[in-house]
Every structure is written in C-alpha cells, then in structure tokens.
Amino acid sequence: MAYTWIPFYKELAQKLLQFRNDRQPLIDWIYNNLEGYINHLKDDPEGTRVADIDPFTVYAIFNRGITHDKRIDICQKFKRYLDMTADVPNDFDGVPVMNTQRTNFMAFAERRKHGDIDRLWNVFTDAVLDRDIEESYNALRGQFLIKYNLTMGLFWIRPDRFMPLDGTSQSMLKSIGITFDNTKFLLYSEYKSVMDRLDEKMKSESLGYTNYAEFSCAAWTRLFSEDRKEAKPDSTEKAYWIYAPGEQAVFWDEYYQDGTMGLGWNKIDDLRNFRKQEDLIAPLKQNYGEESSQKNSADMLYSFAYEMKPGDIVFAKKGRSMLVGRGVVTSDYYYDNTHENHPHMRKIKWTDKGEWKTDTMLAMKTLTNVTSYKEHVNYLNRLVDGVGVKPIESADERPLHEKGNYEPYTDQKFLEEVFVTESDFYKLRNLLLRKKNLILQGAPGVGKTFAARRLAYAIMGEKDDSRVMQVQFHQNYSYEDFVMGYKPNENGGFDMKYGVFRKFCTRAAEDKEHKYFFIIDEINRGNLSKIFGELLMLIETDYRDKPIQLSYNEEIFAVPSNIYIIGMMNTADRSLAMIDYALRRRFSFFEMKPGFETEGYKNNISAWMSPKLKNLIDAIVELNKVIADDASLGSGFCIGHSYLCNFDQGYDLESIVEYDIIPMLREYWFDNDEQFNLQADKLRNALK
Numbered sequence: 001m002a003y004t005w006i007p008f009y010k011e012l013a014q015k016l017l018q019f020r021n022d023r024q025p026l027i028d029w030i031y032n033n034l035e036g037y038i039n040h041l042k043d044d045p046e047g048t049r050v051a052d053i054d055p056f057t058v059y060a061i062f063n064r065g066i067t068h069d070k071r072i073d074i075c076q077k078f079k080r081y082l083d084m085t086a087d088v089p090n091d092f093d094g095v096p097v098m099n100t101q102r103t104n105f106m107a108f109a110e111r112r113k114h115g116d117i118d119r120l121w122n123v124f125t126d127a128v129l130d131r132d133i134e135e136s137y138n139a140l141r142g143q144f145l146i147k148y149n150l151t152m153g154l155f156w157i158r159p160d161r162f163m164p165l166d167g168t169s170q171s172m173l174k175s176i177g178i179t180f181d182n183t184k185f186l187l188y189s190e191y192k193s194v195m196d197r198l199d200e201k202m203k204s205e206s207l208g209y210t211n212y213a214e215f216s217c218a219a220w221t222r223l224f225s226e227d228r229k230e231a232k233p234d235s236t237e238k239a240y241w242i243y244a245p246g247e248q249a250v251f252w253d254e255y256y257q258d259g260t261m262g263l264g265w266n267k268i269d270d271l272r273n274f275r276k277q278e279d280l281i282a283p284l285k286q287n288y289g290e291e292s293s294q295k296n297s298a299d300m301l302y303s304f305a306y307e308m309k310p311g312d313i314v315f316a317k318k319g320r321s322m323l324v325g326r327g328v329v330t331s332d333y334y335y336d337n338t339h340e341n342h343p344h345m346r347k348i349k350w351t352d353k354g355e356w357k358t359d360t361m362l363a364m365k366t367l368t369n370v371t372s373y374k375e376h377v378n379y380l381n382r383l384v385d386g387v388g389v390k391p392i393e394s395a396d397e398r399p400l401h402e403k404g405n406y407e408p409y410t411d412q413k414f415l416e417e418v419f420v421t422e423s424d425f426y427k428l429r430n431l432l433l434r435k436k437n438l439i440l441q442g443a444p445g446v447g448k449t450f451a452a453r454r455l456a457y458a459i460m461g462e463k464d465d466s467r468v469m470q471v472q473f474h475q476n477y478s479y480e481d482f483v484m485g486y487k488p489n490e491n492g493g494f495d496m497k498y499g500v501f502r503k504f505c506t507r508a509a510e511d512k513e514h515k516y517f518f519i520i521d522e523i524n525r526g527n528l529s530k531i532f533g534e535l536l537m538l539i540e541t542d543y544r545d546k547p548i549q550l551s552y553n554e555e556i557f558a559v560p561s562n563i564y565i566i567g568m569m570n571t572a573d574r575s576l577a578m579i580d581y582a583l584r585r586r587f588s589f590f591e592m593k594p595g596f597e598t599e600g601y602k603n604n605i606s607a608w609m610s611p612k613l614k615n616l617i618d619a620i621v622e623l624n625k626v627i628a629d630d631a632s633l634g635s636g637f638c639i640g641h642s643y644l645c646n647f648d649q650g651y652d653l654e655s656i657v658e659y660d661i662i663p664m665l666r667e668y669w670f671d672n673d674e675q676f677n678l679q680a681d682k683l684r685n686a687l688k
Contacts, residue, residue, distance in 0.1 A: 055157075063097050240314075265288075267283075364511065468519065540586050594640050
C-alpha cells in the first residue's frame with residue numbers, strides 16, 4: 001500500500017491551525033468553493049449555514065461515504081487554497097470514513113453547548129503540535145456526538161501517534177484478543193492502554209502490519225474481503241436475475257441501444273461506499289421515507305453492486321407477466337451521475353429482444369435473483385428460445401404466486417373433508433384472520449395437521465401449495481434452523497444462512513396482495529423461546545411489518561402482515577411442559593374434538609357403513625365420554641376419528657381396535673387394570 005494520504009493529511013492539519021482563533025475565513029471558503037460536497041454541513045435540520053466549525057468536521061468533508069474522485073477533488077481544492085506542498089493523495093488506503101448520516105463532530109446549534117467547538121480545537125492543536133493530549137482529550141467526555149469518532153479524527157491528523165477505534169478496527173482488535181468496554185467514551189488512559197496493547201502485539205507477533213496505518217488498512221481489507229466472500233460464496237456459479245428497466249420498461253430501448261442496465265435511487269451515492277446492506281438503510285430512509293423499513297431496497301442495491309457479476313444472465317421484464325429481453329452482464333458495477341434518473345450502472349450484452357408473455361407471475365421487485373428457482377429459470381430460457389414451453393409443475397420451484405392455475409377450494413369443501421361443525425369452521429377462520437396466529441390443540445387422531453392445510457386452502461379459496469409452508473418442531477430445532485445463523489460449509493468454515501421461516505417471510509413480503517400460511521406441527525416439542533427469539537414480538541398482530549434488528553448480522557427484519565401461522569399440539573402428550581406463556585398470549589387456541597358425530601364424517605364413511613362399524617363408532621363415542629370425565633385424563637386424551645377414516649377394500653376393524661386403540665388405553669390406565677379391561681372389552685364386544 002502507498003499511503004500517499006499521510007503526508008497530505010499531516011500538512012493539512014498544520015495549515016488548519018492558522019484558523020484556530022478566526023474560523024470565519026475558513027467557513028466562507030468552504031461554502032464558496034465546495035458547493036455540492038457540503039449538503040451535510042448545516043446548523044439545523046432546515047439547512048442553515050454553520051456559524052462556526054471544528055477541524056475534525058473539516059476533515060470529515062472528504063472522509064465520509066463519497067466517491068474516490070470526489071475526495072481527490074476536495075483535496076485538490078484545499079491544496080490550492082492553503083498553498084500546500086504535499087502531493088494530493090492518490091489513495092486512501094486504511095482511512096476510516098464517517099457514516100454519511102453522522103458526518104459532523106459538532107452538534108446542531110440548538111444542541112451545542114458553550115465551548116464544544118473550542119474543546120475540539122484544543123485537542124486538535126495539542127495533537128498536531130505533538131503535545132500531551134490527555135487533558136484536552138478527556139475534556140470531551142460527555143460532549144454530544146463525541147465518542148469513537150474522536151479517535152478517527154486523531155488518526156487522520158497524526159496516524160503515527162493515534163489509532164482509530166471505528167467499528168471495523170474494533171472488530172480487528174477483537175480478532176487478535178484485544179478487547180475493552182466499547183459501550184462508553186474511553187478516557188485517554190484507557191484509549192492509550194488499547195494502543196499500548198496493540199503496539200506490544202505488533203512488536204512480538206507477525207501480524208502483517210507494524211503501524212496504525214497498516215493496521216487500519218488490514219482491518220478494512222479484511223472487512224471488504226469477508227463481505228465479498230459472503231455475497232458471492234461461489235463466484236464460479238452463473239446467476240440469473242429478473243430485472244425491470246424502469247416502470248413498464250420505460251428505459252428498455254435506451255438500455256438495449258447502449259448495452260447497459262441501470263437502477264434508480266439517484267439520491268444514494270456510489271454504492272461502493274457502502275460496505276454492508278445495513279449501511280444503506282439510514283440513507284434510504286432519509287431520502288425515501290421513514291415509514292418503510294427500506295430492507296428490500298437495501299438488499300437490491302447491494303446485490304446489484306456486489307453480488308451480480310460478469311457472466312450472469314439477466315431477463316428484462318415489463319410488468320409482471322412479460323419478458324422483453326435477455327442479456328449477459330459484461331462489467332462490474334459503476335456509478336455514473338450523468339444518468340440523472342438511474343446512476344447505478346452495469347454494462348450488459350443484450351442478446352435477445354422481443355415480447356414473451358409468461359404463464360407465471362414474475363417477481364415484483366426491480367431486481368430479483370432467481371437462480372435457486374431452477375425450473376423457473378429453465379422455463380424463462382425456453383420461452384425466449386422458442387422451445388416447447390410447458391407450465392411449471394413443481395410448487396416448490398415457483399418463486400411467486402401464479403394466479404388462476406389452482407384447483408378452487410370452498411368452505412363447503414372444507415366441511416366435507418375436515419370433520420368439524422359449520423359453526424366451528426367459522427370460529428377457526430375468524431380466529432386466524434383476526435389474531436394471525438392460531439394453535440390447533442386436541443387429542444391424537446382428530447386431524448389437526450390435515451385441518452391446518454385445508455384451513456389455509458379455504459381462506460385462499462384455492463389449493464395453492466406455493467403459499468403454504470409446513471415444518472415440524474423437535475427438541476433439537478433451533479433459531480438457526482428457523483430464522484438465521486451460521487452453518488458449516490464444505491471448506492470447513494461457516495456461512496450465514498437464512499432459516500426456513502426467514503426465507504418464507506421474504507417470499508410473502510414480495511407478494512403482499514396474497515395471504516401466506518406457515519404451519520408448525522408439534523409446536524410444543526421445541527424450545528419455543530429459543531427457536532423464535534426476538535420473533536416472539538414480531539409475530540404479534542400489532543407488530544407485523546414493523547422492523548427490528550435481529551440477533552445475527554445486525555439485520556433489520558419484519559414479519560409481513562400477510563403471513564398467518566398455524567401451530568398444532570397434542571394435549572395428550574404427558575412428556576411436554578406447558579407451552580411457553582410468552583408464546584401462548586400471542587396465539588389463539590382452538591381445541592379440535594373427535595368428529596364422529598359431524599355430518600362430514602358421516603357422509604365420508606357412508607360407503608363403508610356396516611353394523612360392526614356403526615357399533616364400534618357408538619362404542620368409541622361412549623368411551624370418549626369416560627375418558628373426558630376421568631380426572632387423570634380429560635378431553636385431550638379422547639380417541640380421534642382418524643382411526644376410522646380412509647378405509648380401503650380390505651379394511652380390518654378388529655386389527656384397528658386391537659393394535660391401534662387398545663394399546664393406547666393401556667397407557668391411559670396403566671395403573672388401573674379394572675378400568676382398562678372394562679373399556680377394552682366394550683370395544684371388542686362391539687365387533688361381535
């Protein structure tokens with residue numbers, strides 16, 4: 001690394017000392033010569049020009065999230081103004097930069113206290129003149145906006161004496177065993193202790209860096225390489241993207257002629273200035289609305305800049321049911337502000353142009369990676385190539401809802417298949433739609449799992465399995481399986497992976513006009529607090545679509561309002577503790593009962609009805625009354641109707657009684673032989 005910035009930064013600090021006691025000429029020059037670079041430099045939210053300025057805020061004008069060329073231009077202007085001898089830097093290797101939303105070291109005028117700016121000039125002066133800074137440094141303790149950014153400012157002006165403690169550097173320090181209390185302002189003695197510990201390690205160990213500039217550069221290089229590795233775990237795999245060249249493809253002809261593709265969001269600067277997706281959230285909210293989480297936009301912009309690569313295939317779309325082109329990406333991301341409405345660009349060789357009507361609904365977002373939907377990708381390629389196209393058959397491969405391709409499912413169909421009363425069905429439906437979270441509880445064999453999926457069908461009005469996901473909890477099921485976490489990879493390392501619920505939420509969020517259903521079998525067999533984590537709050541009706549930061553990766557996430565959760569639990573399971581109270585109050589609970597006496601059940605078995613079957617049903621109905629009245633059992637232990645459903649030509653009632661039902665009664669009355677024998681004999685006698 002060249003570190004050509006160091007001589008320039010050090011001389012600039014010397015030159016700025018002349019303004020310590022009269023800052024007005026410096027302020028005037030900044031406003032007269034750096035127009036377009038200082039929109040952030042204001043004394044209130046309305047944009048009032050600052051009346052005073054500190055030296056670190058001056059440095060932050062060109063040490064924040066702006067392009068390399070802009071930083072060079074600002075440095076050239078300072079060089080001419082201050083008659084500097086040092087060359088304008090051609091690199092900024094290892095220079096930590098300020099977040100574009102918190103660039104200034106001084107607060108707005110209304111939040112600033114008397115002496116705040118003078119105290120910043122004091123520590124700046126002591127550092128530039130190589131004096132002891134402990135007193136002037138500690139004087140900033142408690143000053144609004146001042147924390148670790150102070151160490152960044154000191155590093156800018158004297159990188160040979162002071163190390164930065166920005167987040168990237170702290171992560172690097174932690175990786176080599178240097179930790180400290182990063183929740184507070186460090187007094188100078190504590191700051192110096194961190195520097196001393198790093199000095200000792202750099203002398204005694206082969207770390208690959210020997211001074212603070214090299215350390216900072218290594219920290220930022222490490223961060224960037226890890227981000228790229230995470231973004232592109234397999235750089236050799238060709239990816240496929242669906243892309244909208246403007247609303248209703250308004251820019252399509254221009255892009256096709258120029259061999260380019262672009263994204264809007266023109267209030268966001270060069271995307272290469274943002275190291276992580278979450279870094280984009282704040283500027284997106286500021287420029288495009290606080291009411292939205294902006295998570296989808298941040299993911300999309302980051303994908304366009306970092307995850308897309310030359311060789312990837314792009315399908316250009318118009319609306320959600322027509323392709324207009326296909327092409328191959330030929331360049332990395334670049335920023336071109338001459339394209340006023342769409343400055344985020346890539347070069348692409350458009351190989352196909354036309355209009356192809358799709359049988360499937362295309363992704364809603366401007367840019368969507370559809371690589372994992374292999375059948376969908378094959379379908380789109382066949383469509384453009386004019387090869388015999390057949391509809392997608394696998395629901396698991398459908399990226400989004402396909403309207404009109406599903407078998408209708410009515411309320412009456414539900415009542416024919418699920419053996420509950422009509423009144424109970426409407427209670428079920430209304431509970432789920434109101435609370436969004438419902439648990440079906442009851443005895444084994446009452447058809448809870450079967451009913452859950454058909455309840456989803458009934459609410460959708462069609463049997464669309466692409467909008468239904470089902471999992472089963474168990475004792476080893478974890479937050480990492482359900483939401484997100486690190487999973488081992490084939491190289492012996494670990495990759496961050498989304499869990500099944502997190503992936504399902506992403507699909508639902510992209511298709512808010514339709515309802516999605518997540519079904520959890522055996523919900524009380526898992527460690528619910530551990531599995532759900534902070535989602536215990538997010539699944540509440542009042543918190544849907546309201547984002548919070550997740551435990552892993554500091555990701556911002558919300559559970560969409562169009563997801564409905566249905567859990568099932570057997571109340572007869574003696575080995576399970578009571579369901580977690582925190583989860584219980586977030587769900588409605590509905591007890592499903594044996595449906596032997598419902599019209600749906602009677603119609604279902606009418607073709608198989610015989611005296612033996614009728615007698616057995618009557619005997620089980622009476623048995624269930626005994627079980628429900630038993631103080632040690634209760635209704636949760638009743639015999640469900642599924643034991644006497646789905647008969648085939650060779651059904652054997654004696655076998656069902658002897659090997660399915662009677663063993664269960666033995667468990668119920670393991671300490672009461674008299675009751676067990678009495679009830680078992682009643683069932684056997686019903687078949688004589």
